[in-house]
Amino acid sequence: MTTTSTTSSSRKLTIARAMAEATAHEMRKDPSVFVMGEDVGPLGGVFGNTRGLHDEFGSERVRDTPISETAFIGAAVGAASDGMRPIVELMFVDFFGVCMDAIYNMMAKNTYFAGGNVKVPMVLMTSTGGGYSDGGQHSQCLYATFAHLPGMKVVVPSNAYDAKGLMTAAIRDDNPVVFMYHKSLQGMGWLGTEKGATVATPEESYTVEIGKAAVARQGRDLTLVSLGAGVHHCLRAAKTLGEEGVDVEVVDLRSLVPLDRETVRASVAKTGRLIVVDEDYHSYGVSGEIIASVVEHDTTCLKAAPRRVAYPDIPIPFAPTMEQWALPNADKIVDAFHQMMSN
Amino acid sequence: MQPTNDQRLWMYRQMVTSRHLEERIETLYMEGKTPVFNMAKGPIPGEMHLSNGQEPCAVGVCAHLNADDVVVATHRPHHIAVAKGVDLNAMVAEIFGKATGLSGGRGGHMHLFDAAVNFSCSGIIGESLGPAAGAALSRKMQGKPGVAVAFLGEGAANQGAFHEVLNLAAVWQLPVVFIIEDNAWGISVAKQASTAVLRNDMRAEAYGMPGTHVADNDVEGVFAAAGEAIARARDGQGPTLIEIETSRLAGHFMGDSEDYRPEGEKAGLKGRDPIPRYRAALLEAGLIDAASDADLVDKAHERVEAAIRFAQDSDFLPPEAALETVFV
Amino acid sequence: MSTAITVPEDLWEGDNEGVITAWLVEEGSQVNQGDLVAEVMVEKAQYEIEAPAAGTLTITKQEDEVVAKGTTIASLDA
Numbered sequence: 006m007t008t009t010s011t012t013s014s015s016r017k018l019t020i021a022r023a024m025a026e027a028t029a030h031e032m033r034k035d036p037s038v039f040v041m042g043e044d045v046g047p048l049g050g051v052f053g054n055t056r057g058l059h060d061e062f063g064s065e066r067v068r069d070t071p072i073s074e075t076a077f078i079g080a081a082v083g084a085a086s087d088g089m090r091p092i093v094e095l096m097f098v099d100f101f102g103v104c105m106d107a108i109y110n111m112m113a114k115n116t117y118f119a120g121g122n123v124k125v126p127m128v129l130m131t132s133t134g135g136g137y138s139d140g141g142q143h144s145q146c147l148y149a150t151f152a153h154l155p156g157m158k159v160v161v162p163s164n165a166y167d168a169k170g171l172m173t174a175a176i177r178d179d180n181p182v183v184f185m186y187h188k189s190l191q192g193m194g195w196l197g198t199e200k201g202a203t204v205a206t207p208e209e210s211y212t213v214e215i216g217k218a219a220v221a222r223q224g225r226d227l228t229l230v231s232l233g234a235g236v237h238h239c240l241r242a243a244k245t246l247g248e249e250g251v252d253v254e255v256v257d258l259r260s261l262v263p264l265d266r267e268t269v270r271a272s273v274a275k276t277g278r279l280i281v282v283d284e285d286y287h288s289y290g291v292s293g294e295i296i297a298s299v300v301e302h303d304t305t306c307l308k309a310a311p312r313r314v315a316y317p318d319i320p321i322p323f324a325p326t327m328e329q330w331a332l333p334n335a336d337k338i339v340d341a342f343h344q345m346m347s348n
Numbered sequence: 349m350q351p352t353n354d355q356r357l358w359m360y361r362q363m364v365t366s367r368h369l370e371e372r373i374e375t376l377y378m379e380g381k382t383p384v385f386n387m388a389k390g391p392i393p394g395e396m397h398l399s400n401g402q403e404p405c406a407v408g409v410c411a412h413l414n415a416d417d418v419v420v421a422t423h424r425p426h427h428i429a430v431a432k433g434v435d436l437n438a439m440v441a442e443i444f445g446k447a448t449g450l451s452g453g454r455g456g457h458m459h460l461f462d463a464a465v466n467f468s469c470s471g472i473i474g475e476s477l478g479p480a481a482g483a484a485l486s487r488k489m490q491g492k493p494g495v496a497v498a499f500l501g502e503g504a505a506n507q508g509a510f511h512e513v514l515n516l517a518a519v520w521q522l523p524v525v526f527i528i529e530d531n532a533w534g535i536s537v538a539k540q541a542s543t544a545v546l547r548n549d550m551r552a553e554a555y556g557m558p559g560t561h562v563a564d565n566d567v568e569g570v571f572a573a574a575g576e577a578i579a580r581a582r583d584g585q586g587p588t589l590i591e592i593e594t595s596r597l598a599g600h601f602m603g604d605s606e607d608y609r610p611e612g613e614k615a616g617l618k619g620r621d622p623i624p625r626y627r628a629a630l631l632e633a634g635l636i637d638a639a640s641d642a643d644l645v646d647k648a649h650e651r652v653e654a655a656i657r658f659a660q661d662s663d664f665l666p667p668e669a670a671l672e673t674v675f676v
Numbered sequence: 677m678s679t680a681i682t683v684p685e686d687l688w689e690g691d692n693e694g695v696i697t698a699w700l701v702e703e704g705s706q707v708n709q710g711d712l713v714a715e716v717m718v719e720k721a722q723y724e725i726e727a728p729a730a731g732t733l734t735i736t737k738q739e740d741e742v743v744a745k746g747t748t749i750a751s752l753d754a
Contacts, residue, residue, distance in 0.1 A: 015702035019715070022700075047608060048536035053722065071506035071542035072473050072534055100472060103507060137386075138393035138445070140456040142471040194697035194717035195385045195603060200739065203698050322670045323456025324445030325393050330667030383693035383742045385719045603720035 018206040019192020021053030023165035024130070024184075027172035028055070028092060030210045032062055035090065038176055039066040041077045042094030042130075051096055052132050052191050074104035078129065082111045085127040090176060095131040098147045098185065112181045113156030127182075128175045133161075134187040134234055134284060136332055137196055141320040144328070148232065148283070149290035151183050152261035158182040158215050159261040163190065163236035164204045167259055170213025178215065187233040187284075201237045216263035220272065224254035227342060228272040230295050231282035232258040235333060239282055242338035251342065261291065266298040270306075273299050277308035280341050282333050287315040309348065312341045349575040351411065351568060353635055357644070359407040359567055360630055363623050365648040366406065366427040369436075370398045370598065372656055373426075373443065377602050385603055391660070392444060394456055399427035401565070401597035404622045405529045406431035408562075408570025408592075409497055412578040418483040418496035420476040421469035422529075423458045428499055429469075434462040440655040446662035453665055454673065466494075474507030476500050477526060481517045484524035484581075495523040495581040502591070503534030505548040514555040514589065521586035525577045528589070531596035536608040552589040562592040565622045595620065679729040681750040683716060683743050687723045693744050694718040696737055703735050707752065714750075716743060730754060 018026065032038045039062075040055055046069035049056035059067040070077040074095060081091035095101060101108065108129065115125050135144025152159045158180055162168035168186065175182035190202035221236055222243050229239040236257045243253035254272050258265065273279045279299060281292040292313035299311065314333045322328050351359065373392065380390030387394060399406070402424070410431035413419065421428040429439055435450070442449030443457045450462055458471035466483070470476060480498030487494045504510055505528060517524050528548050532539045545551060552559025560577065562569040570592055577588035595617040599606050606614060630636045636644065683694070694716040701713045707727045714725040727733075731752030737743055 015705040016711075017698070017700045017702065019698055019700075043534070044536045046537075051535065069537045069541060071537075072503040073506045073508070075508045076506075103472065103474065103509065137388035138456065139387070139395050140458050140471060141454075142458065143395065192698055192715070193720075193722070194695060194715075195387050195720045197386050197388055198697060203700075205702070317671060319671055319674050320454070322454045323394060323442075323459070324453030324664055325388065326445070326664040326667050327453065327670035331670050384695040384740070385717065605719065605721040607721070 018165040020168040023169035024054040031176040041068045079107035092128040098131040109154045144321040146285035148285045161232040174212040218265035218268040221257040222255040224252040227278040235282040241335035279311040283315040349572045363403040366430040396602040397424040398598035401595040404567040409574040418466040420480040423471045425469040436655040437658040441659040444659040447665040448662040474504040474509040477513035484522035502530035517587040518556045523581035528591040549591040
């Protein structure tokens with residue numbers, strides 16, 4: 006396969022390459038790991054995250070599927086319960102509607118129904134996010150939809166280092182893991198690319214613990230909590246606010262299930278101010294969950310009412326003017342902080 | 349079933365119109381996207397699935413439909429929308445995301461809705477069949493005339509919805525026709541690598557309905573097969589499944605390098621482009637001559653150009669309009 | 677000795693220009709011959725640029741810069 010082989014300690018990877026590298030490493034080591042999905046074979050995945058795998062492992066272990074998500078995700082559940090470790094791809098998370106039963110009623114529940122006696126060690130990779138005018142059936146994040154339903158772990162990397170470590174951890178996990186990667190972070194230039202997502206990534210195998218948030222930037226005055234692409238909006242906002250003398254801490258959740266509430270609470274305990282940034286829909290989502298996690302624990306730690314910068318509760322419009330207006334960005338985060346301070 | 353000469357000319361004109369629209373969109377789509385291909389840039393951002401080559405499927409079916417009949421199309425909807433009589437100005441404005449578009453720019457090219465001619469589409473594979481069956485059920489329950497047609501790709505025939513809706517439509521004898529546009533590729537995956545049967549019309553038998561196959565992207569072959577199926581539906585004799593062997597001449601989406609195609613396949617398809625073939629047939633039949641053809645083509649092109657000017661001259665809605673029309 | 681990293685003439689078909697979408701090695705780092713150093717995108721297709729020799733990398737064409745076949749994008753000093 007096309008490995009990104011370099012001895013340089015400063016080798017960088019895109020998230021797409023990081024996912025493929027982690028997968029290839031696990032496939033070399035463990036014959037039970039295999040990949041299924043639409044266009045994951047010779048094409049290497051529409052979003053590049055299975056690039057090179059078909060060349061190295063062939064059609065038996067890197068399987069292009071019919072457009073039959075119910076079939077191949079259901080099949081992954083069965084294979085996973087029978088000793089394999091399938092990695093399946095749902096090309097756009099927006100497509101979950103055609104196959105959700107396999108995901109939330111079987112993948113996520115079989116272990117529980119079996120009293121822990123059946124394992125479902127599979128990874129469901131799926132792309133998220135908009136910002137490039139792909140319309141309302143190809144631009145959603147739906148983080149909360151998956152995180153809400155019990156029985157599946159959910160990870161959302163913001164950079165290649167975490168993507169590789171989380172992918173390795175997800176494949177090795179004996180539980181189902183939903184791996185949600187944001188299209189604007191993949192390193193596919195045609196989707197635009199967030200430069201901050203392409204970072205130094207070790208060639209050797211390693212894991213990033215599922216369920217551990219990262220403090221992407223330390224600060225004393227304000228906590229910004231986000232995930233995926235939102236982390237990069239937060240880092241830009243932190244820079245702007247830094248120029249105003251505001252010292253901002255940015256928490257990158259990395260995992261939604263399990264959710265690292267302790268890291269969030271510790272940060273807010275220090276700063277006293279919380280803004281949650283989420284590209285998923287505003288209501289009933291990640292932003293509400295994070296705020297609840299803080300205030301149900303301690304109502305005294307906040308110096309101001311918490312705020313959220315999230316996607317409004319509307320389908321995602323096609324027209325770039327409307328879509329860009331609706332999306333979270335660094336300016337909106339800065340504004341939210343100013344409003345917080347003026348109240 | 350043979351088309352009348354008027355129907356022949358109508359089908360040819362719609363094909364020429366649709367193809368010109370796609371060729372103009374192709375150029376306009378690339379504005380702002382060279383040399384750096386960033387989907388978000390240019391006057392038409394986002395994904396773009398062009399229908400070049402698949403025009404016979406649209407015109408051969410829609411020649412039998414009127415505005416009251418229902419059509420539900422796919423993520424590759426332009427040719428079908430043109431043939432169904434969707435307002436061309438509003439459709440092109442929608443593709444540009446403008447205020448004068450069918451939905452004011454909220455939908456975009458995969459989400460074209462024109463209630464005036466009962467046209468809609470969905471970007472999710474296999475999701476055209478259910479709504480078409482439902483519209484047919486509605487007509488039946490209300491005792492209203494009209495049939496429904498669902499278009500889908502050959503890849504969609506492997507979705508659960510395909511199998512569920514075929515059974516439902518047959519068991520309830522709904523006035524609906526299912527049209528499979530078999531362009532042989534689901535993005536990079538070939539039909540024979542994803543489909544257990546040679547032809548999807550063979551699957552009709554399993555659901556208790558007639559199945560018909562149209563070979564070689566043949567305009568009048570589509571016309572004949574669709575005509576029979578639609579007549580049966582109108583006559584209360586239930587659904588039909590038709591698979592049409594067609595060709596995807598412009599890639600799955602704009603920017604597709606199509607490296608997965610066997611060497612020479614694309615050139616072969618272009619050599620069998622259905623529009624020059626139909627033009628030759630009409631010339632041969634004496635239905636058009638060089639002068640009348642040029643006139644027809646000019647008028648079709650001008651109609652497209654006018655729609656593009658209309659779209660370009662239109663404004664965007666104010667961004668806050670994004671919040672409107674979630675509910676009525 | 678300095679070796680130029682250029683966009684190979686046979687990297688893609690046709691004479692379209694491309695763009696550097698990612699440098700996969702930091703400026704100033706030591707690379708080995710054959711290491712993957714950069715990605716170039718032409719329309720939606722991504723191509724890889726490998727180091728033709730070992731050496732210390734000096735980048736001359738940054739990410740998002742447009743390149744053609746034959747364009748020198750970096751040098752390697754051994």
